[in-house]
Amino acid sequence: MKRIQLLLAVVSAVGITRVYAGEAASPDKLGAHWARVSDQAQIQLIIDEARSVAAGRSSERIVGKHVAPSLQIPSATESHPGSRDIGTAQRARITVTGNNAAAEFTSGEKLLFEKINNTWRIAGGAMKVLENASSPSITSAMGSGVSVGETFINTPVSREHGIDRLTREVTTEKIDRALFSVPDKTTSYYYAHYMNSAPYVEATYIQFVTDPEWNRIIYGNMNRWLKSYENVKGPSSITADADGRVFVGETGNKRVTVLRVTGAGNDASLRPQFFIEGMTSPSDIALDDRGTPLQTADDNLYVADAATNKILKFSVGASSASLIATFEGFDSPTAIVVGKWNGASNGLLYVVDKIAKRIRVFEDLGSELSLIKEVNGDYTQYFKSIKTDHFGNIYVVDNVNSQILKFTSSLELLDVQGGADMFAALGNVDIPFGKIAVDGEGTYWAGFDQMFAVEQWSESSGAQRRTLGLRMKNINFRTDDDISAISNVFTLTDFGDVNVRVYDNDNRLVRNLGSSWMVSGGKNIVWDRRDDDGAQVPSGNYRYEIGAKSAYRDEPTISVTRFYLPLYYSEDCGSANRQDDSHLVQGSAVVWGSEPSQTTNEHASSVQYRF
Numbered sequence: 001m002k003r004i005q006l007l008l009a010v011v012s013a014v015g016i017t018r019v020y021a022g023e024a025a026s027p028d029k030l031g032a033h034w035a036r037v038s039d040q041a042q043i044q045l046i047i048d049e050a051r052s053v054a055a056g057r058s059s060e061r062i063v064g065k066h067v068a069p070s071l072q073i074p075s076a077t078e079s080h081p082g083s084r085d086i087g088t089a090q091r092a093r094i095t096v097t098g099n100n101a102a103a104e105f106t107s108g109e110k111l112l113f114e115k116i117n118n119t120w121r122i123a124g125g126a127m128k129v130l131e132n133a134s135s136p137s138i139t140s141a142m143g144s145g146v147s148v149g150e151t152f153i154n155t156p157v158s159r160e161h162g163i164d165r166l167t168r169e170v171t172t173e174k175i176d177r178a179l180f181s182v183p184d185k186t187t188s189y190y191y192a193h194y195m196n197s198a199p200y201v202e203a204t205y206i207q208f209v210t211d212p213e214w215n216r217i218i219y220g221n222m223n224r225w226l227k228s229y230e231n232v233k234g235p236s237s238i239t240a241d242a243d244g245r246v247f248v249g250e251t252g253n254k255r256v257t258v259l260r261v262t263g264a265g266n267d268a269s270l271r272p273q274f275f276i277e278g279m280t281s282p283s284d285i286a287l288d289d290r291g292t293p294l295q296t297a298d299d300n301l302y303v304a305d306a307a308t309n310k311i312l313k314f315s316v317g318a319s320s321a322s323l324i325a326t327f328e329g330f331d332s333p334t335a336i337v338v339g340k341w342n343g344a345s346n347g348l349l350y351v352v353d354k355i356a357k358r359i360r361v362f363e364d365l366g367s368e369l370s371l372i373k374e375v376n377g378d379y380t381q382y383f384k385s386i387k388t389d390h391f392g393n394i395y396v397v398d399n400v401n402s403q404i405l406k407f408t409s410s411l412e413l414l415d416v417q418g419g420a421d422m423f424a425a426l427g428n429v430d431i432p433f434g435k436i437a438v439d440g441e442g443t444y445w446a447g448f449d450q451m452f453a454v455e456q457w458s459e460s461s462g463a464q465r466r467t468l469g470l471r472m473k474n475i476n477f478r479t480d481d482d483i484s485a486i487s488n489v490f491t492l493t494d495f496g497d498v499n500v501r502v503y504d505n506d507n508r509l510v511r512n513l514g515s516s517w518m519v520s521g522g523k524n525i526v527w528d529r530r531d532d533d534g535a536q537v538p539s540g541n542y543r544y545e546i547g548a549k550s551a552y553r554d555e556p557t558i559s560v561t562r563f564y565l566p567l568y569y570s571e572d573c574g575s576a577n578r579q580d581d582s583h584l585v586q587g588s589a590v591v592w593g594s595e596p597s598q599t600t601n602e603h604a605s606s607v608q609y610r611f
Contacts, residue, residue, distance in 0.1 A: 031155065031467065033552040034436055034446040035343070035390040037495075037517065039096045041551075042120045042342060043103060043113055044517040045391075045495060047092060050127065057521045059410045061363060061372050062339075065346045067122045068114070091514055103127075117291050119344055149471035149548070149557035151406060151415040151493040152451070157465050166463040180457045181213035184427065185385075188452070189240045189261055190434025206261060206268065207430075207452065208246065209463075210235035217248065219270065229270045232257060237284045242435045242445055243296045246270060249282030249303065256282055256303060258321075276314055276321045281307035284385075286336045288364075289345045293445035294435065300324070302349060304333040311336065311351065311369075327369050331355065335385050339409055340392045343433065343445045348372075348409070350394060352383045359383060359396060361411060375411045385428045389468065390447025390551070391495045393520055395429060402426040402455070404466075406493065408521045414493045415471060424461035428454045431468070449552035470494040470550040470557050477544070483566060488525045488546070495519055496548040496557075502527060505541040529565065539567040 037045070046066045052058035092103035092111075101113040101120070111125040156164045163170060171179040192203040208219045216230040217238070233252025240246045244261035256276040263269055283306035290298050301321065303312040311333055313325040331354040339348030339361070349362045349369060357377040362369035377383060377398070384399035392409040402425060403418030418426060430452040437443045451466040473491040492498070500513035510531040527544075530536050541564050549556040592598050 031159075031450075032432075033449045034434065034444075035449070035551040036444065036446060037342070037551050039101065039115070039120065040094045041497070041517040043094050043096075043101055044092070045519055046113070046120060046122065047103060047111070047127070048516070048518045050122075052519065052521055055522065055524070057410070057412060058408070058519075059361075059372050062348065062361070062410050065341065065348070066120070068124070071122060071124065091516070117344065119291060119342055145474035145476040145490075146559070146561075147471060147473045147475065148559045149493075150469040151471045152404065152417040153467040153469045155450075155465045155467045157463065164464075165461065167460055168457055168462060169459045170462075180209070180211050180218065180462070182211060183209050183218075183454050183457050183462065184212050185210045185236070185238045186428055186430040186452055186454050187238045187240050187246070188430055188432040188434075189244055189246070190432055190448070191244075192434060192436050194436070194438045196439045204264060204268070205432075205434075208238055208240070209454065210238050210248070212236060212251075215252070217270070225268075227269060229259070231272065237282055239285055239287050241287055241289070241296050241299060242293050242433075245273065245296065247285055247287065247301060249285045251281050251283075254280055254282075256285060256301070256321075258316075274319050274321075276301070276303075276316075278323055279303055279305045279308075279312055281305055283334045284336050286338045286349070287345075288338045288347075289445075291344045291346070293344050293433075294443060302336055302338065304330075304336045304351070306332045306334050309333065309353075311349075313364075325367055331358075335383065337386045337388050337394070339394075340388050340390065340447075341409075343390050343447055346392065348392075350386055350388070352386050352396070356383045356399075357381060359386065359394075359407075359411060361409075373411050375407075384426075387429055387431050389431050390433070391520070393494065395431065395451075397426055397429055399425060399427055404429065404451075404453070408519070410521075412521050414491065414520055415473065417466075423453065423455050423464070424458065425456035426453060427456070430454075449550070468494065468550075468552065470496050470548055472546060472548055472557060472559055475546070475559050475561070477561065477563065483529075485529060486527045486544075486565075488527070488544070489523065490546070490559075491522050492518055492520050492548060494550055496550050498523070498525075499547045499556075500525055500527070501545045501547075502537075503543040503545070504537070505543075507543075510537055510542075537565070539565055541565075 049058055049063050053060050053063050092105050094101060094103045099115040103111045105127065109127045111127050112123045113120050114123040157166050168178055171177055186209045188208065189206045192201060194201055206219050208217055210217050212234050215233055216228045217232060217235060218228050220226045232248055233250050235248050236251045237249035246259040248257045248259065250257055258273040259270045260273050261268055262271045282303050284304040286302045288300040288302065290300060292298060299316045301314045301316050305312055309330045309332060311327040311330060312323060314321040315324045333351050333353040334356050335352035337350050338345045339350060340346060347364050349364055351360050358374060360374040361372045363372055380400060381398050382400040383396050385397045387395045394407040394409065396405045398405060402420055402423035403416055405416050406414045408414060432448045432450055433445065434448065435443060435445055449468040451468060453464045453466060455461050471493040473493060475490040478487045478489065496518060497515055498518050499515040501509060502511040504510050511527065512532060513527065541562060544561045546559045547556040
């Protein structure tokens with residue numbers, strides 16, 4: 001019995017939540033955190049993603065998923081010289097009233113929002129994307145790019161038992177079993193109930209792993225039991241919904257088998273429900289909750305049929321499924337996933353095909369798929385699986401190079417982890433989602449910050465665990481000739497709450513650029529060298545701090561950069577708002593008398609006057 005308990009602490013490797021009689025451990029205490037952002041944060045994320053279109057970092061059609069069909073995506077309509085500071089010129093005052101909200105910008109524009117099925121979208125108004133969508137006349141860089149934080153955090157499979165990696169050697173030693181022949185695909189089912197009184201948390205977490213060589217599915221529960229389901233033939237794909245239905249693609253039987261988790265605790269098991277026929281080789285399957293993850297009655301199921309170069313779309317009911325669309329034009333589709341936003345499906349379909357060397361994203365228009373973008377790998381890569389997280393970031397497994405590639409929803413590469421020294425023939429990953437009921441608040445469907453990675457089964461490899469983190473990559477600072485503004489560029493590898501503060505050499509806060517939620521991808525924040533009162537800061541040493549906090553945890557990732565700003569001042573010729581800098585001087589002042597003629601400006605390369 002002790003060996004079985006130890007094994008389940010290992011097999012259920014994506015955040016080990018347990019429920020004992022009289023004792024409960026929350027997912028948070030055991031390292032698993034679910035994404036949760038406020039209504040205001042969701043609205044800030046939509047605004048930031050709309051800005052990314054103007055910067056060329058996001059697809060207009062993908063961002064259009066957050067805009068009412070009758071509206072156009074906000075775009076760059078006007079340049080605002082002198083208003084390049086993201087902390088003021090584009091800061092929005094957001095007010096939320098029920099399922100409606102408004103974002104008012106200091107530039108005078110206003111956006112209206114509405115919430116449908118717990119998802120916000122732009123319902124009206126306008127927003128000018130200001131000049132800081134691109135860097136302002138960059139001519140020089142201040143220091144080299146650095147990176148802080150981690151996108152993929154190495155996490156032990158079981159801290160309690162000191163197991164970093166699940167391998168054949170571990171299972172043989174602990175339970176005297178090989179456990180798998182060829183572990184292939186993996187998914188999970190999760191439910192947690194947070195209560196106001198003891199036992200406070202009740203949680204059920206089942207991890208499923210297919211083994212096509214031995215024609216079975218191994219699954220385990222956080223209560224530390226382990227079972228197998230063996231009425232399958234060639235299980236090639238697997239996924240689960242919020243109600244505990246488990247969909248299994250079987251190449252041997254040329255069908256999808258629908259199972260359901262029944263019972264609880266040690267009595268939980270898989271029971272067959274019905275079959276979905278009409279395919280040749282279901283290489284992968286993907287569930288589309290149609291924007292309502294907690295309402296499974298309207299779900300669709302995509303099936304990639306590699307043998308016929310088609311993707312089949314089924315409408316899934318309680319006891320049967322019907323084919324509603326067939327999409328052709330693929331070249332051996334082997335991996336698919338449905339896009340997400342804030343945990344819910346958004347009508348995007350990502351497909352790996354062309355003998356696993358091409359990734360494409362489509363918009364499902366009902367009777368056809370419309371191509372949005374594609375990314376092609378090189379001859380050394382083999383994309384074996386594709387998954388998404390709570391915010392729609394895309395994770396692709398490169399089997400040949402044993403790497404995990406993370407992309408934005410628009411397929412902008414964010415980060416890479418792996419290699420032969422880290423993974424052994426990495427084949428599949430699972431990013432778990434779950435139904436979370438909180439007494440007094442409601443029920444949520446959310447993704448967790450965990451990743452379960454399945455690799456080659458051997459004496460030294462088999463499965464690893466990662467925690468999804470936030471990294472700021474290639475942080476750099478650039479400026480123009482006059483050093484009148486500082487442009488801070490970097491890549492954010494996950495959605496995060498970004499805050500920027502500037503301190504002087506005496507550790508006094510001179511500028512708080514504010515806090516705002518941002519989507520993953522390239523960022524450019526411009527500071528106009530002014531303090532919180534609007535006055536230009538003098539020459540001297542300054543400390544520039546960027547903090548980014550993910551939606552999963554409160555601990556921020558912080559970058560600190562120190563730099564010197566040379567003398568820069570303006571003669572405004574009577575201007576009341578200090579915006580018309582008609583006479584700019586850069587350099588160091590040299591004074592040898594009290595008269596204007598007894599002063600000059602010394603510059604490293606030349607004396608510079610601007611009229």
